[in-house]
Amino acid sequence: NKCSFDFVFVISLRDDEASSAVNIYELVSLFHGSKRMCEAVSDRIIETDGKDMLLIFDGWDEFKRRDQNRSFILDIIQGRQLHKCNVLVTSRTYASAKLLQLQSVNRHVEVLGFEEDEIFSYVRNELTEENAEQLIKELKIRKDVLSLCYIPFVCSMLVKVYQLSGFTLPNTLTKFYKK
Secondary structure, three states, rough: OOOOOEEEEEEOOOOOHHHHOOOHHHHHOOOOHHHHHHHHHHHHHHOOOOOOOOEEEEEEHOOOOOHHHHHHHHHHHHHOOOOOOEEEEOOOOHHHHHHHHHOOOOOOOOOOOHHHHHHHHHHHOOOOHHHHHHHHHHHOOHHHHHOOOOHHHHHHHHHHHHOOOOOOOOOOHHHHHHO
């Protein structure tokens, strides 16, 4: 099943403007500079009650406590505003318990990192056998770099940097991040 949306907004909850928004126009204005465009998009969202819209609220754990208790964003998450809107809320694990207490949460997904064998499996799937084995050998020696790979996104970045660097690892983490 494929989902398609007319509007997708990723809203950082650490952004004071986003977390203090009192209506959809203020949220939309964070993404569109044109007043006319903001009004048109906001009007469409209000008319459809958020149908075919995905709001991704990133960083529940960084959402100020006062805003977690009562805000426009919380009204959306709890289904009191934009009833037909699809909502995804991200949070670090330690803060997700408070999020799960909200009665509107209908699904909880916890994304965990790779185990060491999954890192090596990923590397083998992305590289030729020879390059994969060479990288795995280097990772076993460079535990500082291996520790980064437990996060799947960072692991994929590492493999890409490895490829772009002529199948060698940068000799420092700073060089890795610069690439």
